[in-house]
Amino acid sequence: MNVSDRLEQRLASVRLSVLRELSQLATGLGIDLYLVGGSVRDVLADAPLTDIDIMASGSAERLVESIRGRGDVNVRKASAFGTWSLTVRGVDVDLATARRETYERPGALPTVIPGTVEEDLARRDFSINAMAVSLGEDSWGTLLDPHEGVTDLSRGVIRVLHDRSFEDDATRILRAIRYACRLDFRLESCTATLLERSLPYVSRISPDRVRHEIERIFQEPRAGDMIEMAGKLGVLAAIHPGLRAEQKTLRDLQTETGDNARKAHLLLGSMVQSVADGDMESVVERLNLNSDWTRLVRDVAAVRGRLYELEDENVARSRVYRLLQGLHPHAVESCAMAATDTKVGDWLRLYLDELRHVRPLLDGDDLMALGVREGPEVGLLLTKLLDARLDGLVESVEDEEAMVRRALRM
Template sequence: MEKVIFLEEGADLDALSSAYGLLLIYPESSIFKPKHLSRRASEVFRDFRHLFRIREDLPQEFDLILADTHHYEVYLEEFKGKVKDIIIYDHHPAHMAGVKGKVQQVGSTTTLVVEELMERNMDISPVSATLLSFGIYEDTGFLSYEGTTSRDARALAWLLEKGADLRIVRKYLSDTLSKEQIDMLSKHLQSIESLFFNGKKIVIATLKAEEYEPDLLRIIYDLREVRDSSALFVIVSAGYKTYVFGRSLRGELDVNKILEHFGGGGHTFASATKLEGAHAERVKSVLTSLLEGKRVALKVKEVMTSPPFVLHQDTGISDAILELSQRNFAGAPVVDDAGKLVGVIYKKSLVRALKHYPEGRVRDFMLEEFHTLTPEDFIWKAEEILSRYGEKLIPVVEGDRLVGVITRLDLLYSMRQQTAYLKAYERKIKLPPHIEEVGREIGIIAEGLGFKAYLVGGVVRDILLGKEVWDVDFVVEGDAIKVAELLAQKHKVEFHPFPEFGTAHVKVKGLKLELATTRRETYPHPGAYPLVEYASLREDLLRRDFTINAMAVSVNSQDFGTLIDYFGGLRDLKDRLIRVLHPLSFVEDPVRILRALRFAGRLGFKLSKSTERLLRSAVSLGAISSAPKGRIMNEVRLALREERFLEILELYRKYQILAEIFKGITWSPKLEKKLLRLRDIITWHKIEFPKEVMDYGWVYLLVLLEEMKEEEGMAFLRDISAPSWVRETYKIMKRGSKSTEKSLLEAKRNSEVYLSLKNKPLYFLLMLMTKENLKEKVKLYLEKLRFVKVNVEKFRGLSGRELGEAIEKEKMKIMDEALE
């Protein structure tokens, strides 16, 4: 089988020398023409090319030989179907165990090849010995680098015996610089840094303008560290301006694509840009993030809040203060009747003005001289305005149209993202395949309309927890109903819009989708239903209840799968904490008290210290009683669906809201013991009868209501909109429980047990099992008696009532005889 030796892009002398030695070991081999070699390897290859067997095309089938490789899997994928066998020689064994060839820890790959030549007693020429010695000398630093072994020295000794010419070695391995060049380089060595991104080495040099000399770029470019890298970036700080130069050295990195983010221009191999107001270290940090493949917001349009909240110039002072306070805003742009931007107002100014001019209007105190930005401006221009002029917000305009607003908080988030030493608030996550497919479709549709779309809320939390998800929520910065309509058209399914809420429901490929337009919410008074306005993604997330439910995942093509976590939800998820987003959360919406405890019970999480304090405070202020009963009951219904309802109930009791919800219930050790027994019974029933799917939460509720007066219990069941069968079971429990218990206690025969429990609801039977003296008889009925079958052929000729009575009589006979 013909063998082909491959050299990686930018291969050094060790790789080239190894490849030459492999040509000696495998006479049927040749080297596939390398595209690019390191500077030294290029010089040696140029001068000794006549000694290498080179081919420029590949046979239909071949054995693949790799020397000093790092990505052998790439070759296997690229030549799938052609490669019959693979042979590897490498001196970095950690990532290649059990392959053919020789993979061992020594100072140089060439050493391994030379050892094989020695083992085969091959006689080589002095020129060949010199070529092989290049690799060992270079990779071991003339036997001085850490990692050099005695085996490297022995291999060199053998090559010297074969006539390796040290004069030629010195010629190619010795670099010389002039004294001036050495002095220049020594001043800047500390500013040159080699970094690794996705297997590529990138060199970044950061210089000051007064130190920068044109010849320095050439010297840096000639450094071994640079020549052996994939790309070089040089950042030059010149006072208020910063220049960035990019050079691709192997064609592995499109430097223009990177510098386009900074507004640069050029081509794949060379690009440059000039920035104003951006510090060199900041640019380096952003550049590093871009090379890591992170999405970095650099333009105002990427961080601004849009649509912006605005105040009309004729709004009264008191109303304006209330509007700003409800949204937790320090200020807002001001517009006239035509929606034209006419000023900026701050809450502090309004509060001061209220004391002296309570009847005043916003127009009387707004700032009419202010800075504006365009969506295409870089964010450091915004930073300069906010820091130099002390402004708290800047309107963003497109022509004469107000399109957004940028605040200090917006810039804080972008700086977190751009600063390498701070943990970024975004990361990539893998979506389940069925959600990823639909998510990409929604992202494409949204982008086609000029919108942005995100997976949001509880579905993100559950994906991060590894739970299966089929009900999926998306939000759209734009028109969610239009996106849902186009998605429904594509899949030829119905969609259900709700224009008053800006939402739509669609079922696609087994997924129940809700698409909502991003919005902000304000509460007119505690416990009230919120008032809704369109807003940005950040504001939409801010209106949510807890940090773990306030995360989003982008489904836009440019950053698909990026987790957006403004409030530390991922951290709280890892720490197993429930944390509210702001201090008034429970006061504004007391139903969140129940939601906090439902999530804590469901997930086995704890409340954060501050959240627990705020919850207890809200309860003590009577917040639950101020919330609409319908919303409270709806939340309790949701809790009844949880598998860990008993844990949620215990949290209700711990935080003293149980009596607020279930008025008339007295918690006692007896009740607690009964509920714990019921949990064991439910676990048994799930295991024994998995096909009998039940809403077990209602059984817990019936036990809770057992000691309550019937009319009070029925009233509660009506308030919570309990299903009719629950209400009927409750009536049986209240009216017929004692007679059933009595007959069951007196039952001596299996048939008597059967008659006592026949036609009773299953929920009622599970409740009866909580009574220790009845448990075994109910269990007998559920496991055996209710399944007794009769051969109806014995009763041919009978019909109607006579047939039924005969069958029942036969059943009881079987029970009493066969099941004794």
């Protein structure tokens, strides 16, 4: 099967030109190049082509060294697995040597040795990612599909290549969910059974690798669907027993666009809503969270611990401010989205939308001009002015000045 017409239609002219140039250079070195993996899948599925993944049958390093130092080439990084990230004439390319992999034990990183094209495709996660297109001059566009990826694309299924796939690398469980939701595919029946059977192997995956897969999910437009599916399949609980798919938040986030950092925070916040306060640190440890995400999950626990005060009908606006001041705004928002008590949710949103932005009209210099001595008394009076402003007891500069003068007479 030859897919050259489809390939050339899907690639912008500069990308196509770069692929042809690299192929010609590789041929001169006795190396065959192939477009592989997700790049082939997306070409065949008419999906947006975001990545250019190339496999070299032979030493990719020789090809890299032949172009390193050119003004229009930037070698951004290399890995121990024989892969390189390049920018050639403004086009980002990921280049790897064909390899085969063996796993010493479930969850371990693979042992990698050079291999054939067929061995490289056989090591991949799913059939739809185990295809290659030749970039050679004489075989340009020839499709290699030894695992019937085209058939599975047409059927709309995610299928592993062998029964031990999830045991070898349980991060594939999260990837299966990501691809299923992104492409609107279903898990092939045997793959679904293997996934369920392999859930215990998730605990053997290192914190950094699990977190990386979750980060990739958070970047997806259908991240909420992915988290929901992970919850239903028991994957979240396999990562940490307290993690859940908080349905109310996930529904509200379906139409969210724009701020990806905020969306990631809210998704993470939704996942830890059911984690007991005393177990939050174990979530931080299990996912090896960075300082920002660590603050978020800790502050979710802090907000939850203060919600009972917001159930009081007579709680003052200044008290709401003091309860939530300094906590991560996205932790507050996450708790607002998950709140089942409408009154509590309204207080949390009022804090986010209004209360946290309120400031006195007078500042420290104004207070000292009115006769307040420099020192702690200035801060105390500013706090009282803020509380009065939050509670509607002062509205104007004159009101605040009058309050300060009364305090000075006491």
